Structure formats: C-alpha cells, structure tokens
Amino acid sequence: MARHKKFDPDAALQAALDLFWRRGYETTSLEDLTEHLGIGRASLYATFGSKHELYLKALERYLRTRAPDPVELLSQPGPVLPAVRALVKRYAEEAACDRQRRGCMIVNAAMERMPDDTQVARVVESAWDTLEVALAAALTRARAQGELAADKDPRALARFLLVVLQGLRVMGKGHPNPERLRDAIEQALILLE
Incomplete structure (x- = not known):
C-alpha cells in the first residue's frame, strides 16, 4: 500500500x-x-x-510566478514604448524598495552558481533570452508603429535594456542610491526616443 x-x-x-x-x-x-x-x-x-x-x-x-510577467506586459496590444518604459521603471522601483535585499532570484543564481553549474546556467540564460526576445519583439512593433525611430536597432536596444535591467537587480542587492537608479534609467530611456 x-x-x-x-x-x-x-x-x-x-x-x-x-x-x-x-x-x-x-x-x-x-x-x-x-x-x-x-x-x-x-x-x-x-x-x-x-x-x-x-x-x-x-x-x-x-x-512561472513572477507578477506581472514581463513578457505579458511587453506583448499587450496598443502603444509599446509606454510598456517598455513601465518595465524599466518597475525594475528600478523594485531595486530601490526591496527592504529584504533579496534581489532577483535569477540574478542571484547567476552570481552564485555560474559558470560552473551548467544546469543553473541553462535556466538563467533561458530566462535572459526570453526577456531579450520579448524586448526585441516589442521594440520591433514600436518601430513598425512609428513609436521608435526607423534607424534604431530593436535587437541591440533589447540587449542593452536586458543588461540595464539585470544591473538594476544587482544594485538592488546592496543599498541602492535612488538618485543613481533614477539617473541610470533616465539615460536608458533616452535611447528609446
């Protein structure tokens, strides 16, 4: 039995x-x-x-349980750049307001387990790839809708934003300076104009 x-x-x-x-x-x-x-x-x-x-x-x-899911946020119909800006600002707010200083579990896993733990590396890389693809697709839509200048490279911008977002997560592990975070995201968002 x-x-x-x-x-x-x-x-x-x-x-x-x-x-x-x-x-x-x-x-x-x-x-x-x-x-x-x-x-x-x-x-x-x-x-x-x-x-x-x-x-x-x-x-x-x-x-699976992140809320709101960045991919869902970026794939909503309508204007794209407000969703991208909201995502970047949300990452900065989470970094600034994380009183427990837990940060992002994916970034934590990357810092602690990579490159030696290949299974964790696959999970981390997959998560980063998923976010990069979602950003690139959103920015491609933004360019097609006339929100993003035609000379902007959606894939390169997506990669840049991915690195900025992960950097915000790393900063959140310490005692982030809100002005530093604000200035960083303002500079990142200028590239979307």
Whole structure:
C-alpha cells in the first residue's frame, strides 16, 4: 500500500523558493531545508530529489510566478514604448524598495552558481533570452508603429535594456542610491526616443 504525503508539495516548494531566494544555494543546508519546509529528509528526497534538483525546481517556480510577467506586459496590444518604459521603471522601483535585499532570484543564481553549474546556467540564460526576445519583439512593433525611430536597432536596444535591467537587480542587492537608479534609467530611456 502506497503511503500518502502528509505535506503539501506545492507549499513546500514555495517555502524552499523563499529560503533559497533569501539565503542562496550554498548557505542553505539540507537541515535548513527540512526545518523550513517542515518535512523529513526522506520526504524531501522522495518528492524533490537532491538539494540541487529542489533548487532548480525553485528557480523554475520563481520564473512561472513572477507578477506581472514581463513578457505579458511587453506583448499587450496598443502603444509599446509606454510598456517598455513601465518595465524599466518597475525594475528600478523594485531595486530601490526591496527592504529584504533579496534581489532577483535569477540574478542571484547567476552570481552564485555560474559558470560552473551548467544546469543553473541553462535556466538563467533561458530566462535572459526570453526577456531579450520579448524586448526585441516589442521594440520591433514600436518601430513598425512609428513609436521608435526607423534607424534604431530593436535587437541591440533589447540587449542593452536586458543588461540595464539585470544591473538594476544587482544594485538592488546592496543599498541602492535612488538618485543613481533614477539617473541610470533616465539615460536608458533616452535611447528609446
């Protein structure tokens, strides 16, 4: 007879995400995980696999549950540049207002695990590629709609904005200077005019 789990795997995965996001991979021990998730080691392994597998699942959950999703925001019908500007400003606001200094879990994973952890690198690169493609598609639409000058390169601008957005996430890990963030995004947004 199969035994039934006495815990909610979805809630446990969310708890693991929260712990990894706050503490990082290396400083989170199996003991920390079992205590925080409220499950035994055998249950953790049976449900999620290794600590590394659980970390990968937490990263994937993080990507699935971001709100609002940048891709959705950039793919809305209508004028494009206001959505791009709103996205850049949102990243800056999140960096400035993150009192816990958790930053972005994807950026945290990149800084902590890359380049040696190829599985995490694939998740991070995929997330960055997805955002870059969404930005490039949005900026291509903006150019076609006459919002962006015809001589602007949507792909190059998308790559630039991706780097700026990830830089804002890195700045958010420390004690970001709001004026520094404001000046940086103002300069980035000038390129969209």
